[in-house]
Amino acid sequence: MLTFGLIINPFAGIGGAVGLKGSDGEAVVAEAFARGAEQRSGARTEQALEVLLPYRDHCRFITCPDDMGANLLEKLGFDYQTLPISMALPTSAQQTREAAELMLSAKPDVLVFAGGDGTARDICAVIGEQLPVLGIPAGVKIHSGVYGVTPAASGEVLRHLLDGKLVDIREAEVRDLDEDAFRQNQVRAKHYGDMRVPQAGHFVQAVxxxxxxxxxxxxxxxxxxxxxxxxxxxxxxxxxxxxxxxxxxxxxxxxxxxxxxxxxxxxxxxxxxxxxxxxxxxxxxxxxxxxxxxxxxxxxxxxxxxxxxxxxxxxxxxxxxxxxxxxxxxxxxxxxxxxxxxxxxxxxxxxxxxxxxxxxxxxxxxxxxxx
Structure with missing residues (x-):
């Protein structure tokens, strides 16, 4: 029985479709809703976890309340435990970091999170290289190397683990753009740290x-x-x-x-x-x-x-x-x-x-x- 941690940033990617070039900060989220944006990270996470539906008896989750994880796991029928986090809407980076701190104590086999580069930064600030992590791409900015190429690809990596196949674990960079500069058509990426990421295993041996x-x-x-x-x-x-x-x-x-x-x-x-x-x-x-x-x-x-x-x-x-x-x-x-x-x-x-x-x-x- 494998245990996965799950943290969903419910507002990740909300600014993309309405041209806001990011989703960081309460003001941006409020503006996105004013422009008619819809939340998408839950649906993106669902695409990843659907890959694991045949394995519901072989894995369990530790997650956050409501839209940060529990609602989706309940819908999909997975066994899960909810972390004691006080929820306030809209969720903030502080709640993501609080969830990551609790995950360190819970020690899941892999911490899975859905978001963008801002979410990866928040996770990295707490977790660093202490736990294996895997990102489900759900944000506007995805420059970090900790995400699957698609949500389904992230699910496939977890499926490889459950199948007992070879799964490499490698350090990957967490990078994020300056959103204010990005809105002015200036690309300024910064390296914020590294995390250890499982990748679908294969023989990649130098010798x-x-x-x-x-x-x-x-x-x-x-x-x-x-x-x-x-x-x-x-x-x-x-x-x-x-x-x-x-x-x-x-x-x-x-x-x-x-x-x-x-x-x-x-x-x-x-x-x-x-x-x-x-x-x-x-x-x-x-x-x-x-x-x-x-x-x-x-x-x-x-x-x-x-x-x-x-x-x-x-x-x-x-x-x-x-x-x-x-x-x-x-x-x-x-x-x-x-x-x-x-x-x-x-x-x-x-x-x-x-x-x-x-x-x-x-x-x-x-x-x-x-x-």
């Missing part, structure tokens, strides 16, 4: 031979990415497997193919450690992360060959401090089946259901279901 991954080169790329992103004074618990082995080889450290090794500041501090030793290390070091790979053919991340990562270890680490690595070939071989966590604690397994990011190359990541 390919005939369209098929060269396993050894890809694994080397993954190792380079992990090492490059290692933070100082953080203990990295390197799990078992050939993919993680490449990290230790690249670091020039002795390693345990079928065990767990601990690395701090790129130096080996403990080799082939058990659950109690991992727990003791975590008591002595504030910051710890685990780097694990999925089991080829089965998709297990925990519970097969790495029982050193017990439920108490996983709870103490937290899902955000688990780094999963895999080749895209291995993930594709799952044929849409989710990754599996079988920690021995059914409650923990259920809490971690949703999606995870997987490092699949150098600066290359996908988002994929875990169950």
């Amino acid at each position: 390919k031979q005939g369209g098929v991954e060269d396993e050894s080169l890809v694994v080397a790329d993954i190792a380079a990415d992990i090492i490059n992103s290692m933070d100082d004074d953080v203990v990295y618990l390197i799990g078992s497997g050939k993919t993680t082995l490449a990290i230790m080889d690249e670091l020039g450290l002795d390693n345990t193919l079928l065990g767990v090794d601990a690395v701090l500041n790129r130096e080996l501090i403990a080799r082939d450690i058990n659950e109690q030793q991992i727990w003791a290390l975590m008591q002595d070091h504030v910051a710890c992360k685990a780097v694990v790979s999925s089991m080829g053919g089965q998709g297990h991340v925990f519970g097969r060959g790495n029982q050193q990562f017990s439920p108490r270890i996983l709870r103490a680490l937290g899902k955000d401090n688990i780094v999963i690595i895999s080749t895209k070939t291995k993930i594709t071989a799952l044929n849409g089946r989710p990754l599996i966590i079988d920690s021995g604690d059914a409650t923990l397994d259920q809490e971690w259901h949703g999606t995870v990011e997987i490092v699949t190359g150098y600066n290359d990541r996908i988002v994929y279901p875990i169950a």
